[in-house]
Amino acid sequence: MSPSSSPSGKPATFAELPALIALAPHRTLFLAGSIAVLLSMAWWATELTWMRFGWGGWPQPSIPPGWGHAMVIQYGLFPLFMFGFLLTVFPRWLHRPALPGSRYAPVAGCVFGGYVLANVGLLNLPRLLGLGFVLMLVGYLMGIGMLAAVLRASKDRDDHARSCLLALSLGSLGLIAFLVYLCGGPAMCATLAIKLGTFGLLLPIFFTVTHRMLPFFSGNAVARYRVVRPRWSLPLVWMLLLMHLLLDWRGAMGWLWLADVPLALVFAWHALAWQPWKAMRPGLLAVLHLAFAWLPFAFVLFAVQDLVLAFDGHRILGRAPLHALAIGYFGSMLVAMVTRVTQGHSGRPLQMGAVAWLCFGLLQLVVLVRIRAELGGGENGWLMAAAYGWLMAFLPWVLRSAWIWLTPRVDGKPG
Known part of the structure; x- marks a missing residue:
């Protein structure tokens, strides 16, 4: 009996697991990403605890710990989920056949394998650290080539597909820049890589996917919902993000408001145009809107900090934005979107469920705790609370989700 046709909820045998995991890109890469969600924050929480209490014998990375934290999360953790999603939906967006496991498995192996090696390399093993980022880069290039081939084979010239490919390409440049730093290049290469990870890779992909999927999901679930998906906003956001990147990287901090104020306005306009007050049911739709609300809020914080810095010379909010x-x-968007994909692609009802709600709710508290850490007084204690809070929030969600990815669909369908 094949894994896809096993009785609903029946665990696969050990011999069946590889075939089951390879049935769909989201199974393979979401499972890897869920491991990364816990592994990255476990290392960071331990590192923060060492800083606070000075544990003897805890190996320190060969690079600044904060840089290691930023790089493995931005280029390893989140992209595992992003590749899992994009390798699943690209053929659907572009009306092409689904990708076979033989094509996406090497991408998963390289990105996840590189991520694991890089994490181990943070234990004062610089060669493994460099090898991990090389392997991640190989995975990125294979994934980009695969997605680009799907786009070339399609008659559609989909703006969302092209936006995601551009972001992944900038992510590859970020990995190259960081490898230059690891090989003895200037620290400027590392800071460029970190900024590219945030504003060239993650934010463009998250916003692009939200721009496409949130109005679509809302329109399917809410009667008389007005679908708003303006074509002008993707290129405008790209232009402003590239402006932010350039100003930030070149140290022109007093001019960042020129990019961040318009970004705050654009994101706030979308939050209102997508009519969240109409989409508070079902819960699986509500969390998408609630997660998106953090984006305009974050850029309001960026804009306030930029303006105060420009006129008073102080960064009053630190890393809170x-x-x-x-x-x-x-x-929050990761929890919302991955839960939706996991429920739908396992043949389960499109519902949040208690475990997903617990994760999402605790994560909102974690954000507030992490913002509080930047406002002075006991910073390290607040940082530790946020790190351990992340682990507490995600552990039940990871365990439940992993069970779903490691068992056949409950409706007996393939995938």
Whole structure:
């Protein structure tokens, strides 16, 4: 009996697991990403605890710990989920056949294998650290080539597909820049890689997918919902993000408001145009709108900090805007979107469920705790609370989701 046709909920045998996991890109890469969700924050929580209490014998990375934290999360953790989603939906967006496992398995193996090696390399093993990022880059290039081939074979010139490909290409440039730094290049290469990860890779893909899918999901679930998906906003957001990247990388901090104020306005316009007050049911739709609300809020924080810096010379909010973006928008949207894909592609009802609600709710508290850490007084304690809070929020969700990815669809269908 094949894994896809096993009785609903029946665990696969050990021999069946490889074939079952390879049935769909989201199974393979979401499972890898769920491991990364816990592994990355476990290392960071331990590192913060060492900083606070000075544990003897804990190996320190050969690069600044904060840089290691940013790189493995931005280029390893989130992209595992992004590749899982894009390798699944690209053929659907572009009316092409689904990709076979033989094509996407190497992408998963390289990105996840590189991610694991890079994490181990943070234990003062610089050669493994470099090898991990090389392997990740290979996975990126294979994934980009695969998605580009799907786009070339299609008659559609889909703006969302092209936007995602551009972001992944910038992510590859970020990996190259960081490898230059690891090989002895200037620290400027590392800071460029970190900024590219946030504003050239993650934010463009998250916003592009939200731009396409949130109005679509809302229109399918809500009667008399007005679908708004303006074509002008993707290129405008890209232009402003590239402006932010250039100003930030070149140290022109006093001019960042020129990019961040318009971005705050554009994202706030979308939040209102997508009519969240009409989409608070079902819960699986509500969390998409609630997650997106963190994006305009984060850029309001960016804009306030930029304006104060321009006129007073002080960064009053520290990294609070960045973590409102990273934990609030990226983290919450990851839970919302991955839960939806997991439920739908396993033949289950499109419902949040208690475990997903618990994860989503706790994650909102984690964002607030991490923002509080930037406002002075006991910073390291608040940072530790946020890191361990992330682990507490995600652990039940990861265990439940992993069970679904490791068992056949409950409706007996393939995939």
